[in-house]
Amino acid sequence: MQTDLTPPVTTQPLPQASRPGLSRSSGWWLNGLLAVLLIVVMIWSVGIGAVSIPIPDVLAILLKQMGWEVGVVETQQETVLTVIRLPRILLGVLVGAVLGISGAAIQGLFRNPLADPGLIGISSGASVMAVLMIVLQLRVFSDLSSLSGLYALSLAAFAGAVGTTLLVYTLARKNGRTVVSTMLLVGVAINVFCEALRGLMMYLADDAQLRAISYWSLGSLGGASWEVLQVATPFLLVPVLLMPRLSKSMNAFALGESQAGHLGVDVSKLKRNVVILATLGVGVAVAVSGVIGFIGLVIPHLIRLVSGANHRTVLPGSALLGAIVLTLSDLVARTLVAPAELPIGIITGMIGAPTFLFMLVRGAGEKP
Amino acid sequence: MLEAQHITCQINRKILLDDVSLAVRPGELVAVVGANGAGKSTLLKTFSRELTPTQGLVLLDKKPIRGFSALELARRRAVLAQQNPLAFEFSVYELVMMGRYPHFDGHPRPEDHAIVAYALERTGILHLSGRAVPTLSGGEQQRVHLAKILAQLMDVDEMNQPEVPLRQPKYLLLDEPTTGLDFYYQHSLLEVASGLTRRGYGVIAILHDLNLVMQYADKVLLLKEGKALAFGKPVSVLTADSIFKAFHLSVQIIHQPELDGPLIVHTRQTVPVPFPSPI
Numbered sequence: 304m305q306t307d308l309t310p311p312v313t314t315q316p317l318p319q320a321s322r323p324g325l326s327r328s329s330g331w332w333l334n335g336l337l338a339v340l341l342i343v344v345m346i347w348s349v350g351i352g353a354v355s356i357p358i359p360d361v362l363a364i365l366l367k368q369m370g371w372e373v374g375v376v377e378t379q380q381e382t383v384l385t386v387i388r389l390p391r392i393l394l395g396v397l398v399g400a401v402l403g404i405s406g407a408a409i410q411g412l413f414r415n416p417l418a419d420p421g422l423i424g425i426s427s428g429a430s431v432m433a434v435l436m437i438v439l440q441l442r443v444f445s446d447l448s449s450l451s452g453l454y455a456l457s458l459a460a461f462a463g464a465v466g467t468t469l470l471v472y473t474l475a476r477k478n479g480r481t482v483v484s485t486m487l488l489v490g491v492a493i494n495v496f497c498e499a500l501r502g503l504m505m506y507l508a509d510d511a512q513l514r515a516i517s518y519w520s521l522g523s524l525g526g527a528s529w530e531v532l533q534v535a536t537p538f539l540l541v542p543v544l545l546m547p548r549l550s551k552s553m554n555a556f557a558l559g560e561s562q563a564g565h566l567g568v569d570v571s572k573l574k575r576n577v578v579i580l581a582t583l584g585v586g587v588a589v590a591v592s593g594v595i596g597f598i599g600l601v602i603p604h605l606i607r608l609v610s611g612a613n614h615r616t617v618l619p620g621s622a623l624l625g626a627i628v629l630t631l632s633d634l635v636a637r638t639l640v641a642p643a644e645l646p647i648g649i650i651t652g653m654i655g656a657p658t659f660l661f662m663l664v665r666g667a668g669e670k671p
Numbered sequence: 672m673l674e675a676q677h678i679t680c681q682i683n684r685k686i687l688l689d690d691v692s693l694a695v696r697p698g699e700l701v702a703v704v705g706a707n708g709a710g711k712s713t714l715l716k717t718f719s720r721e722l723t724p725t726q727g728l729v730l731l732d733k734k735p736i737r738g739f740s741a742l743e744l745a746r747r748r749a750v751l752a753q754q755n756p757l758a759f760e761f762s763v764y765e766l767v768m769m770g771r772y773p774h775f776d777g778h779p780r781p782e783d784h785a786i787v788a789y790a791l792e793r794t795g796i797l798h799l800s801g802r803a804v805p806t807l808s809g810g811e812q813q814r815v816h817l818a819k820i821l822a823q824l825m826d827v828d829e830m831n832q833p834e835v836p837l838r839q840p841k842y843l844l845l846d847e848p849t850t851g852l853d854f855y856y857q858h859s860l861l862e863v864a865s866g867l868t869r870r871g872y873g874v875i876a877i878l879h880d881l882n883l884v885m886q887y888a889d890k891v892l893l894l895k896e897g898k899a900l901a902f903g904k905p906v907s908v909l910t911a912d913s914i915f916k917a918f919h920l921s922v923q924i925i926h927q928p929e930l931d932g933p934l935i936v937h938t939r940q941t942v943p944v945p946f947p948s949p950i
Contacts, residue, residue, distance in 0.1 A: 411758075411759075414756075414758030414759075415758065416758075416759065551772050551777075554761070554765070554769055554772075555769050555772055556758075557757055557758040557759050557761065558755065558756065558757060558766075558769070559752075559754075559755075559756045561721050561752065562750070562752055562755070564720075564721065564741065565719060565721075565745065565749065565750040565752075566745055566769060566770070566772050566773060566823070567740075567741045567742040567744065567745030567746070567772065567773040568741065568772075569741055607759065607760070611760065611761070611762060611765070611803075612759030612760050612761045612765070613761065613765050
């Protein structure tokens with residue numbers, strides 16, 4: 304430590320090479336790479352399925368939609384792509400992005416890389432409401448294949464997510480401050496209760512309902528359509544676009560609440576914003592696609608292993624990688640046992656857990 | 672001037688601070704000393720606005736500290752905490768950059784990078800800037816956090832023209848800053864702090880080593896059980912008598928002509944400390 308107070312010779316910004324902290328923190332290259340990869344994955348997977356569409360044809364059809372006629376387009380291919388595949392891929396991208404980024408934000412809020420949106424009851428609240436609706440067969444739900452039935456189910460799931468989060472958030476407030484560790488414990492208790500309620504409903508359910516419940520609990524993008532997208536897109540986009548603006552505050556929050564406060568962060572506002580945005584995003588995601596595990600927990604962790612902890616990289620990176628992984632998982636889910644479909648949660652879990660373990664062991668070996 | 676006027680802090684009937692006043696002017700290093708649980712950290716927390724006193728006012732430039740926004744305050748005063756938890760593996764550079772957060776929106780500007788590099792160099796950790804903070808030793812981590820608060824308060828003019836006085840006085844609040852530092856860095860930390868006071872910073876530091884207080888502090892507040900026992904110049908406050916009152920420890924104050932100040936040495940023969948017997 305220099306004890307004299309004359310400035311050192313190098314007050315100019317040091318050359319890039321002597322600022323190793325920068326190469327680690329500036330993750331623009333990583334996010335750029337992920338963005339390109341996402342586009343490639345989207346174009347590639349939109350062509351795969353029962354009706355196979357080669358990539359040049361995919362591009363021709365997409366350009367035609369935008370008003371550019373290039374070559375001849377087969378009508379059947381065009382219909383499959385625009386009516387079935389495209390909304391499904393887009394929904395997968397949005398849901399994956401929102402699950403990834405919400406996971407990263409919730410981990411930042413709890414200052415714990417093992418937290419995920421499920422921990423504070425967002426997912427279980429949504430799923431218990433959906434299960435209740437399925438089993439108790441309220442009149443609106445008697446025909447779940449109809450659009451209004453789907454909407455009502457989604458709405459109920461979203462209400463469940465908001466309800467549990469509000470409950471957790473209120474119970475964890477003490478003297479006008481939210482105690483994050485209490486929030487976690489309350490979340491655990493709520494989760495146990497929801498699980499019990501879900502168990503009770505499964506006990507009461509008949510065979511068809513059981514199938515619906517299990518399908519719903521494992522998630523699926525099968526409900527995708529332009530109508531669903533129209534309703535869900537704003538809710539899914541808002542968290543993805545707004546959360547990266549919280550990166551600086553969330554970095555400071557890693558130092559603990561009091562130190563974040565010393566650095567000028569409005570801590571209560573940050574906590575409130577993260578909870579609201581995560582509930583909005585994850586609640587709507589569960590409402591349209593069921594409970595899809597693994598993404599929120601593991602994706603942010605993978606990004607951190609590669610780029611370091613800076614939320615400026617981690618938040619957008621988690622959104623991009625979440626979108627890529629969910630799009631690919633859905634590709635597997637809808638093609639592996641075609642014409643039937645696997646629930647997507649099975650795929651994310653089965654591919655995700657071993658990948659994660661592999662990265663974890665390799666990452667641990669590389670550390671100094 | 673940053674001052675606390677007649678501060679009383681009470682939490683669940685327990686009185687942590689009882690009518691304590693303390694002011695730090697630009698150019699002063701004020702030490703706060705006292706036994707464990709005497710209320711030192713509580714006092715510092717009222718200065719940093721982490722804690723609202725039950726009674727009394729904390730004023731920054733004669734204005735109640737309540738009236739400042741968190742951001743305004745973050746540009747005027749920095750806090751070196753006793754404990755520095757870190758949830759994720761940030762690099763040293765990223766952590767010191769957090770000190771600049773009150774100064775920019777979105778992306779750091781070139782001047783922020785320059786100030787961070789300067790703070791890293793000043794604290795002797797430039798060579799560690801790419802390392803993950805949790806992999807460093809305790810003392811190195813302490814220096815990282817010191818660099819962070821230096822970066823927090825510094826501005827470009829200050830860095831490039833050290834002779835120009837500060838536009839606004841700024842304050843450092845240090846809670847046991849020398850903990851975990853080796854002999855050399857304990858002294859250089861306080862050299863840095865007192866160097867900053869010469870530039871117009873005001874510093875409040877909780878210190879345990881009374882000899883460091885003698886050597887570096889302009890004034891010292893001696894606390895005992897939440898009350899102010901004595902306040903003034905270290906030579907007049909830290910007497911054998913007052914130290915015995917505050918710590919129940921007999922000391923001798925040794926004056927050596929070749930030393931700058933007196934030396935406080937614990938005298939063994941009369942240990943009246945009622946240590947609880949183990950188990």
